[in-house]
Amino acid sequence: MRLALQPEKSAVVDIGSNSVRLVIYEVTGAAALPYFNEKVLAGLGRGLPETGRLSPEGVTEAMAAIRRYRAILTGLGVTQVTAVATAAVRDAEDGPDFARMAATELGARLRILSGAEEGRLSSLGVRVGFDQPDGIVGDLGGSSLEFQRITPAGQSGQGETHKLGPFALAPLDSAKPADRRKAIRKVLKSSELLSGETRRLYAVGGSWRALATVHMDMKAYPLAILHGYRMNGQAVRSVVRTILATQRDKELASHVSGIVGRRFDTILHAALVLDEVFDAGGFKEVLISANGLREGVLFDHGEKLLFETMRRxxxxxxxxxxxxxxxxxxxxxxxxxxxxxxxxxxxxxxxxxxxxxxxxxxxxxxxxxxxxxxxxxxxxxxxxxxxxxxxxxxxxxxxxxxxxxxxxxxxxxxxxxxxxxxxxxxxxxxxxxxxxxxxxxxxxxxxxxxxxxxxxxxxxxxxxxxxxxxxxxxxxxxxxxxxxxxxxxxxxxxxxxxx
Missing domain, CATH: 1.10.3210.10 (Hypothetical protein af1432)
Structure with missing residues (x-):
């Protein structure tokens, strides 16, 4: 008989190009159940391609969120805190200054992840969330898209990072969807991972989860749980057509906006990227993952122990x-x-x-x-x-x-x-x-x-x-x-x- 496992509270602060999020988990063995989950869509990466710097408004919002998070962590007595920053902070010329300021406000070390690290950690998070996963993990953030091959044994080979987040292609904001598609397709041609014969894409990221929420609404799907939600090729094409239709149908746009909230600003881009990735990779289905970078960060230091746990x-x-x-x-x-x-x-x-x-x-x-x-x-x-x-x-x-x-x-x-x-x-x-x-x-x-x-x-x-x-x-x-x-x-x- 296995002994009872005592849950431990552990927190991850994830500073992304679009959102700044705090999740406090209760960790028990190979399971991590969210105890507290809050995000602020600060938009740090907005305008980064043009200015090379983080959004001033985004920095202000992010710092306010981080001060709030520190107060919550202190109030709850959570001492195990891991903080990471992704594409916007690593690419911006003022990223190091922001990272130092954020670490001071949070009272914890902040780690700026490389694209390869981001992909690896997202893949680890998916590994924890699915039984025997096999396919490509795609993590779409505000500035970048990471790919990582995953097998039942764990990550396989080197991952990839591509400048395909909505903020990375900001100059195309006013472009027609067809022109945006061409730009996305051009970037994806450099991907070696998409040229394999994997059948399944594990979709990570808030924008892709928002797409799945729209598809659930379209199908009147009664089980509102995003993790593990499947979409085949027909479903992907259907939801992409719906998002494209919001460009000309104000009533539909209002309806979709009510479903996805502030994600509406980037959902067209997310839909086009998913459509192009699905075709480029020859995938048969998409599985939505609520697990990703944060869960990977959570289990990173104990990855060896985690896999030993999962093998028993x-x-x-x-x-x-x-x-x-x-x-x-x-x-x-x-x-x-x-x-x-x-x-x-x-x-x-x-x-x-x-x-x-x-x-x-x-x-x-x-x-x-x-x-x-x-x-x-x-x-x-x-x-x-x-x-x-x-x-x-x-x-x-x-x-x-x-x-x-x-x-x-x-x-x-x-x-x-x-x-x-x-x-x-x-x-x-x-x-x-x-x-x-x-x-x-x-x-x-x-x-x-x-x-x-x-x-x-x-x-x-x-x-x-x-x-x-x-x-x-x-x-x-x-x-x-x-x-x-x-x-x-x-x-x-x-x-x-x-x-």
Whole structure:
């Protein structure tokens, strides 16, 4: 059994070309859950190509934000603070002066990242946020676009940085979209990473997340979680056409502006860059990543330890994130492990899904403190909308469905969400839920008691083996739950005392 992990608060201050952001995380193993997240769109890089200097107004806004952040960090007693600055500060002639002033105001060392470092750290952040990522990480900031190849083993080769942020191409602000496309295409021709045969682009950056938010609105997508949101080629073209249409449709422009807020000023550029990158790389899909530079910075110093953590059985951001989000105690973790061993015989043996089954068992107690009449629905929404990383949207839907079914065999997903997930997972979720429900009611959610009993299947029967002397544990309710599970599996039920 893994020992309970104690969360530690750690902060990252990210001074970008467009935004200045503070995120305070609760870090547990390979998981980092945001505790406080605030940004100011200072626009430090605005006007940089023409003047070679940071925006004076942006500097004023950035310094005010940094002083506020220091007060918040002091008030919360957060001492682990890492501060970084990216393209605008490294490129501006007054960047070093700004960095010294910012470090003084923050009371912490400020590191100016090179383009290569920025790409590597963004890639590390993506690595923490996805299970076995494989593709190209593209991080679009205010002044630059970084590419980094990523594989399940980690980053691969050298990354690239290109002057493709909206502020870097500021002279084209009044240009037609076609002219801006040509300028973007010209820059991308120098990319060697886009000439590979990778199928997936991991899109990092606020502007690309804003695009995904617009696409969600277009599709009336009911699950408003950006991390892991997928867009294929048709979806990319559709959202780009919509953004282009805002140039001539004031009503549409007002609607999109209401969705993305101040990102509206740069969203046309972000759309054109995504469209050109998608075509140049021959990608099949885009996955939106809420993880990026800041999470990479957070785990940078412990990268070796992080990967060792993620290589151990079930040691990844999904499992650690579940433990952290639900604040599981040692006894709950022990029950989750015992429950996983109990239900394994009735579940598919697919290796890649074992981490999901383990996570579901750790989630099985999450509705215990809700009102009995609402446990299923509350637990379902809790898991569906959780900040846990390391899962796709389809996997998130499966886990939420199974968790709801764990509290009642009659559970039905709310209608707005029935369009989500894999059809083949509906039955699996019911079986998972019924099996977890059986294990919980037999044992009273006690790991030692659950180890007294096991499930096994013969050709046509589901058998519950009970250790000698434990027959009194098989109550009428236990028999009822066991028969419900057998019905879901289309099998006969049999209770026996193991020899």
């Amino acid at each position: 059985p079930f040691g990844d951001s999904l499992i650690d994130g579940t433990i952290a989000f639900l604040r599981l105690e040692a006894s709950q973790m022990a029950f989750g492990e015992a429950l996983y061993q109990f239900i394994r015989p009735v579940l598919p043996r697919t290796h890649s899904r074992q981490r999901l089954f383990k996570a579901a068992c750790l989630m099985a107690d999450c509705g215990g403190r809700f009102h009995p009449d609402h446990r299923a629905d509350m637990a379902y929404y809790l898991i569906l909308r959780s900040p846990i990383r390391g899962i796709t949207h389809d996997e998130r839907v499966l886990l939420a469905h199974a968790t709801g079914a764990r509290y009642t065999h009659k559970f039905q997903r709310p209608k707005p969400f029935t369009r989500l997930g894999l059809d083949s997972d509906d039955q699996l979720a019911r079986v998972m839920g019924a099996a977890m429900r059986l294990g919980a009611v037999y044992s009273g959610r006690s790991a030692p008691l659950l180890k007294q009993v096991r499930l096994r299947m013969s050709k046509s029967k589901l058998i519950l083996d009970v250790q000698p002397g434990c027959e009194d544990m098989v109550s009428a309710t236990v028999k009822k739950r066991f028969e419900q599970l057998a019905t879901f599996l289309d099998m006969d039920s049999q209770i026996s005392t193991a020899d």
